[in-house]
Amino acid sequence: DTGVSQDPRHKITKRGQNVTFRCDPISEHNRLYWYRQTLGQGPEFLTYFQNEAQLEKSRLLSDRFSAERPKGSFSTLEIQRTEQGDSAMYLCASSLVDSTDTQYFGPGTRLTVL
Amino acid sequence: KQEVTQIPAALSVPEGENLVLNCSFTDSAIYNLQWFRQDPGKGLTSLLLIQSSQREQTSGRLNASLDKSSGRSTLYIAASQPGDSATYLCAVRPGNTDKLIFGTGTRLQVFP
Numbered sequence: 001d002t003g004v005s006q007d008p009r010h011k012i013t014k015r016g017q018n019v020t021f022r023c024d025p026i027s028e029h030n031r032l033y034w035y036r037q038t039l040g041q042g043p044e045f046l047t048y049f050q051n052e053a054q055l056e057k058s059r060l061l062s063d064r065f066s067a068e069r070p071k072g073s074f075s076t077l078e079i080q081r082t083e084q085g086d087s088a089m090y091l092c093a094s095s096l097v098d099s100t101d102t103q104y105f106g107p108g109t110r111l112t113v114l
Numbered sequence: 115k116q117e118v119t120q121i122p123a124a125l126s127v128p129e130g131e132n133l134v135l136n137c138s139f140t141d142s143a144i145y146n147l148q149w150f151r152q153d154p155g156k157g158l159t160s161l162l163l164i165q166s167s168q169r170e171q172t173s174g175r176l177n178a179s180l181d182k183s184s185g186r187s188t189l190y191i192a193a194s195q196p197g198d199s200a201t202y203l204c205a206v207r208p209g210n211t212d213k214l215i216f217g218t219g220t221r222l223q224v225f226p
Contacts, residue, residue: 004157033213042118042203042216043158056213091157100165101207102148103214105158 002026004106006092012112013082020078021109025094032075033093033103034067036060043091049075050097082113116141116208120217127194127224135189135220137204142182148214149178149189150203158203162189166209194224 005024013019025032031050035043046065047057051072061067064082069075079086089110093103117140127133137147146165150158162171162178164187170179177190191198201221205214 006157031212035214040218042205042218043214045213045215048212056211058213093158100163101146101212102160102163104160105150107157110155 004092004094004104006090006106006109008109009107010110010112012114014114015082015084017082018078018080019082019111020076021090021092021111022074022076023092023094023106024074025092026096026104029094029096029104030072031095031097031101031103032069033095034075034077035091035093037089037091037108038087046077079111082111084113087111087113116144116206116215118204118206118215118217120202120204120220122220123218124221125223127222129194129196129224129226131194131224132190132192133194133222135191135202135204135222137187137189137217139185139187139206139215141208142185143209144182145207145209147178147180147187148205148207149176149187150205152201152203152219154201161202191222194222196224196226199223 033048034046037043049069064080089108093105148163149161164180175192201219203219205216
């Protein structure tokens, strides 16, 4: 399978715990995006990378959130001291900077904070 | 600030009908517009992407049009099938950024 993959697919945690999600983009794609989607809403942009550089962060990305893409391949999104309001689907997408720049999405990680 | 609206929020139609989903956006300065499909609890599947210089794109039974000046796009689905049941999301990429801004989607149910 050469699509975007995310791990884990589901995560249940208790309030106050730290969680980390991983995203593996399509292999030749140099851009990687993180979005968050709550029930009944469209995805909201969190941050994105071009290669290993983090180029933009949303104000939604509080100090408890951090994302990395250390070698310009896979990326991790960490949430520290989780809150119930963090419960959502976290989606990763990747794209190749070309004439279309189509974003391809992974299956998402569903986070439930108890 | 760019805002994206999708109407209707939900739609239920019998199999075989042709249908139109609507998307509107407030700022016409966009780089492209993309339509996605999302099945319950799943990620997004890209259906069609229209560049700002294009008027429409077609893929199989799907046709998407773009009227940038009026801030509107439509997704036309011909001869709908039960397998088309899903949520359809419209997203615009503003001209000055690389992120997508999504609407809240249209939940479509096609019944046999």
